[in-house]
Amino acid sequence: MSLLEIKNVSKIYGELKALDDVSLSVEKGEWVAIMGPSGSGKSTMMNIIGCMDKPSKGQVLLDGVDISKESGKKLTEIRRDKIGLIFQQFHMVSYLTAVENVMVSQYYHSMPDEKEALEALDRVGLKQRARHLPSQLSGGEQQRVCVARALINHPELILADEPTGNLDEANENIVLDLFKQLHREGTTLIVVTHDPEVGEAAQRMIVLEHGRVAKEVVNQNFEA
Amino acid sequence: MSKRRMFFKMITASLLRRRSRMLIALLSIAVGATILAGLVTVYVDVPRQMAASFRSYGANMLLMPGETADLDRQSTDAALSVISEEKLLGATPYRYIYTEFMGNQTGEGKYSTQLKFMTAGTAFDEVQKTSPYFAVEGRYPEAQREALVGKNVANTIGVKLGGNVRIAYDRVKTVNVGETQTELQGSAPGYYDAEVSVTVILDPDGTIKAVAMDLSRQTPFRVAGMTTDSFTDTYGVTHAESFTDQFKGKQLPLILSQSENDPDDYIDAVSGATASSKAVVDAVNAAAEVGVNTDTQQITDTERVTMSFTVVGLLETGGEEEDYIYISQRDMEDLTGEKDRFDVVELSVSGSSEELSAYAGEISDKAGIEARLVKRVTKSEASVLGKLQGLVFLVTLVVLVLTMISVSTTMTAVVSERRKEIGLRKALGASDNSIRVEFLGEGLFLGLLGGVIGAVLGYVFALVVSREVFGSDLQFNILLVPATIIVSMLVSALSCLIPVKRAVAIDPALVLKGE
């Protein structure tokens, strides 16, 4: 069974079809890139997969559960338990330190555990910066904190929206290396990007245009 | 780390690390709490302060002679024992008498017409407690023969500080007239042992006032000489009085004359009636008391006492007190010859009008004298108190509402400022309830800090108000500290309700929207 199955999903804003009858599926452990120009519906799709929005039409099955039918409360639970989110703008709580930001995710999920949070920061190479506030961290470091935060609760699916959009090349490579590691460990990754380099790092690319799947490319050169 | 610790870490970090905005909210709560704590402190302490202030307007209770008891030392002490010691601020006895102005020490300056003033005898150390508004030029009398003279009196008689006033008081004495007469009756055998009986009336000093004889059993012609206006005795001497007239003014027992050389105060027998005469004397000597005639009559008599005083103080009150001369209780005793008699005792008692009424009732019951509330003082005290408390209540309400509006506005601004963060928290899996609890937690924490600051500053504020308005220190009520903190936490939490509602409505999807 696929981890994620999207069946004939449409999202309609008045006249505008942000998503237009999209169908696709993502297997457990797969690394998929969603690409497309601005306004093609990438973020709309992310919101639906991330349980933050509901489709106007169609079905979304996440781990066998139809999330297009669930209530807001239940969606919050599913998001909390199964999904790790990484955003383009890094989005950290400005008045909490790096390790505290990671612990916020633990706090909502189950139990704050500083040791585990520090380990996660160690993993993204930020053990030394654990007690720093976001304002004291560079963009790349902030994004790495967000990665640590996304994986702290061992989610089945990591959703990343333009994770390297605001990063320089060195930091982009660090983040991509982290994704590779996660992939090797069996984490399912869906990465939204318009950066071909990031897209080509994935196993499979899905290209959206005007809310439709324009093409699907399987990366022949993918190295696990 | 426990969930609870993380929760407190988050809300304290939010306040401590993002100071600017929260400082404004904290400030409005602290200011609100300060005014609140201050006003409530004053409000709670106001009755005490007011009572103290109003005491400076004079006595609020009067003791007067009652139906069952006169107003004297004994009944006054009984009345005062009813009032608890710390509530009784002062008790001043007054004895008022009419005195005539007699000029200065040497009698100069006396008016041709009679000039009379009311003179009051009182205890001056108590006067200062029950009539703190008395304005005395010079000083209160301390030694004997010193007087405090009302300004009007001083003006009328033209006396100055250090001068003299001579006053006269007509002591009224009641004299018993008509005498207490003791009546005696007795009998003795006369001719042929026939009984003679007498009634004797004695004056209070024991001398005989009158003697009445019952000679009906004697042979009438023999005793004829005993009842005439004059008689001849056994020695042939004629007396210009009757036989019984001899008895008047003499003490018992009487002695019957036996020879011509016997002393004059012996009773001489009537010639030809020696046996009856002897029987009468025996009967008088044997007479026993049968009763006392108390039918006497009281008349009043006056005795003038004149006394000279040094004027050591002039009294100005703006009231009728300026028409009086005040002297010490000792001098009043000397002037009237009466001790510990009062016309009125003025009391200054701290307490609500209900408490005072209760005291008054108890005093009438226990001491038998009348206790009256000075309505003018107790009533206005109650009404001013009511108005003041109403005002404080209103201001408190306004301050509460203003604080709530201010905190609510600030917190709403805080929520929109933190839209992204709230969205992020929700995206990370925060339930609506978590968001609510976190924001209310921040609100309560703000309220706690503001309340602590407010309780401290509020006390200082109240202290200043108390000193400025009432000129006295405040009684610190420790309960107001937790009360202030709880109220400011409640107000803060209430103010956060609308902002929290907004926070909950934030869409987590917005964090994915690029900008």
Ligand SMILES: Nc1ncnc2c1ncn2[C@@H]1O[C@H](COP(=O)(O)OP(=O)(O)O)[C@@H](O)[C@H]1O
């Ligand atoms: N809440 C919304 N209301 C109306 N239109 C929306 C809304 N969200 C997205 N859209 C529109 O849907 C289209 C797809 O948007 P989006 O998914 O954000 O594209 P992308 O992330 O690929 O740039 C855009 O034309 C956008 O303007």
Ligand SMILES: [Mg+2]
């Ligand atoms: Mg987008």
